[in-house]
Amino acid sequence: MASTEEIRSGLADIVNEVAGIPADEVQLDKSFTDDLDVDSLSMVEVVVAAEENFGVKIPDDEVKNLHTVGDAVAFIESNQST
Amino acid sequence: MTAAISTVTGAAHTAILGIAGYRPSRVVSNEEICQHIDSTDEWIRTRSGIVERRWAEPHETVQMMSVASARKALERADIDPAQIDCIIVATVSHLMQTPAVASLVAEELGSTPAAAFDISAACAGFCHGVSLAADMVRSGTAKYVLAIGVERLSDITDPTDRGTAFIFADGAGSAVIGPADTEGIGPVVWGADGSKYDLIRQKESWADVLQSDKPEMPTLRMDGNPVFRWASYEMAKIAREALDRAGVTVDDLDVFVPHQANMRIVDAMARALKLPESVVVARDIAYQGNTSAASIPLAAAALLESGEAKSGDCALFIAFGAGLAYAAQVVLLP
Numbered sequence: 529m530a531s532t533e534e535i536r537s538g539l540a541d542i543v544n545e546v547a548g549i550p551a552d553e554v555q556l557d558k559s560f561t562d563d564l565d566v567d568s569l570s571m572v573e574v575v576v577a578a579e580e581n582f583g584v585k586i587p588d589d590e591v592k593n594l595h596t597v598g599d600a601v602a603f604i605e606s607n608q609s610t
Numbered sequence: 611m612t613a614a615i616s617t618v619t620g621a622a623h624t625a626i627l628g629i630a631g632y633r634p635s636r637v638v639s640n641e642e643i644c645q646h647i648d649s650t651d652e653w654i655r656t657r658s659g660i661v662e663r664r665w666a667e668p669h670e671t672v673q674m675m676s677v678a679s680a681r682k683a684l685e686r687a688d689i690d691p692a693q694i695d696c697i698i699v700a701t702v703s704h705l706m707q708t709p710a711v712a713s714l715v716a717e718e719l720g721s722t723p724a725a726a727f728d729i730s731a732a733c734a735g736f737c738h739g740v741s742l743a744a745d746m747v748r749s750g751t752a753k754y755v756l757a758i759g760v761e762r763l764s765d766i767t768d769p770t771d772r773g774t775a776f777i778f779a780d781g782a783g784s785a786v787i788g789p790a791d792t793e794g795i796g797p798v799v800w801g802a803d804g805s806k807y808d809l810i811r812q813k814e815s816w817a818d819v820l821q822s823d824k825p826e827m828p829t830l831r832m833d834g835n836p837v838f839r840w841a842s843y844e845m846a847k848i849a850r851e852a853l854d855r856a857g858v859t860v861d862d863l864d865v866f867v868p869h870q871a872n873m874r875i876v877d878a879m880a881r882a883l884k885l886p887e888s889v890v891v892a893r894d895i896a897y898q899g900n901t902s903a904a905s906i907p908l909a910a911a912a913l914l915e916s917g918e919a920k921s922g923d924c925a926l927f928i929a930f931g932a933g934l935a936y937a938a939q940v941v942l943l944p
Contacts (some may be wrong), residue, residue: 569657569874572839588836 529608535582535601542577543597546570556598564597574600584608620750624787625794626740626944627754628687631783631908632679633898634666643776646769654776659873663779663899665764672704675782676715676760679907683756684719686944687786691720694786695752698742699728700735700903702932703761715758725752732810733869733931734800735759735903736783740927741798741937743787754788759903766812768829777872778830779899783907796856796940799848802933806840809833810932841871841930842878848938849883849928856940863889864923865913865943869930870895870905879928890918902931910943919943 530538540554547570553563560566566574571594575586578600584607586594594600639662640651654660666675676699684691697719699712712726731738736759743755763778787795810832819825849868853859866889868879873895880891894909901908906927913919921944928938 567657568835569838572835573842573878576839576843588839591835 530582530605532601532605535604536597538581539574539578539597539600539604542574542581546573546577554597556596556601558597559595560597560600561595578604582608618750620746620748621753621789622748623790623793624744624747625790626785626941627689627788627790628683628685628786628944629784629907629911629914630679630682630686631904631911632675632682632781633908634664634670634675634780636665636667638663638665638779640776643769647772647775649772649776657872657874658777659876659893659896660776660899661896663897664781666762666780670762670780672701672711672760672762672782673714673718675762675780676711676758676784677718679760679782679784680715680719680756680758683784683786687788689754689786689788693754694719694721694724694756696725696743696746696755697721697727697758698739698755699726699758699760700731700739701728701760702730702732702735702902703763703766704728705765712758721756731903731935731937732933733871733900733902733905734929734933734935734937736785736906737798737927737929737937737939738800738935740785740787740795740941741800741939743785744795747787747789754786756784756786758782758784759905759907761902761904763830763900763902766827766829768813771829771831773834774830774832777832777900779901781898781901781904781908783904783911785907794942796852796858798937798939799852799855800935800937801848802935804933806836806934809837809840809934838872838875838878840934841875843882845928845930845936845938846879846882848930848936849879849926852926852928852938852940858924858940860885860889862924863926865890865892865910865919865925867892867906867910867913867925868928870898870909871900871931903929905929914943
């Protein structure tokens with residue numbers, strides 16, 4: 529299983545690829561919309577790439593609860609398969 | 611003794627012989643849209659890629675736009691309207707529920723007594739029509755078929771709904787399908803997912819409207835993010851299947867014409883399909899908006915007119931929308 533830092537780093541690479549945000553700005557306390565300028569459609573792309581990368585399912589209803597990078601990392605961490 | 615029923619045989623191969631669109635005259639800017647919703651030109655452009663769209667004037671009816679695009683497609687195919695055996699009109703915005711507008715289109719074109727009917731498959735309607743048409747020609751029930759996609763979505767769009775007001779637009783596109791020496795229309799991959807019925811739909815049924823104290827036009831509603839996810843990723847799988855069934859790869863493709871739903875979906879699908887840079891991607895939505903059933907023939911015709919695509923090019927059509935219904939096929943452009 530990936531560690532918190534591994535998940536954050538993997539997610540940072542995805543955000544960088546989808547939205548062009550420098551990966552080192554993608555820190556746990558950052559809000560996707562307010563700090564990183566990831567809009568709702570880009571968020572869908574991040575979620576789909578994260579599902580593939582980390583082997584988790586992130587349902588549509590859950591996506592709106594993922595406000596910060598930390599929220600997404602925590603969700604992936606607690607839902608990834610062992 | 612049981613009666614013996616004869617069958618007919620059709621053409622071994624079919625192709626699109628001519629394709630053309632009709633764009634309504636009124637250009638509607640993002641600024642005009644923003645008079646009714648709390649939004650900006652920049653927000654609309656970044657969320658949808660739409661710079662402006664076309665809305666029909668009162669005289670540009672569903673019938674008028676259908677006939678205008680069909681005449682041009684027939685001319686390009688060099689087929690006389692009287693040679694048409696069947697007219698299929700895909701639309702969800704002909705506000706006369708019955709009879710089908712296809713009958714009037716046939717009559718005005720001079721194709722009577724061609725079979726004429728409407729189909730309801732929303733944004734996927736044109737690709738459904740092309741598939742039906744190709745099957746008719748192959749089976750021998752028709753020699754030449756007109757498949758038309760046409761919408762006046764401005765009539766059923768709520769200008770104050772922030773989720774849809776800037777997206778939907780009007781227009782028509784027609785294709786003439788007939789026999790060919792080699793195959794020009796690959797096997798369709800199509801389907802529907804009723805579990806997602808609510809994601810794009812008329813706000814309420816006509817029955818509910820009639821029971822209301824203040825009856826209003828039941829306009830379209832869409833749950834944008836789940837639709838974006840479904841369209842961008844699930845539909846990429848359908849697109850790949852259509853390529854497989856036609857026996858071609860992305861390297862054989864010259865042109866990609868997805869339903870012009872949203873530029874972000876077009877971009878995401880193109881990425882998901884890993885299209886080579888040489889493939890021309892239709893981006894007609896920027897100046898036309900989302901015209902549902904009309905978007906693919908409008909976009910394909912525009913690429914041929916501009917010279918970005920040429921006759922004989924191998925193109926992938928994929929359409930998806932309310933239902934959720936979808937259809938994809940590989941075709942050779944006329």
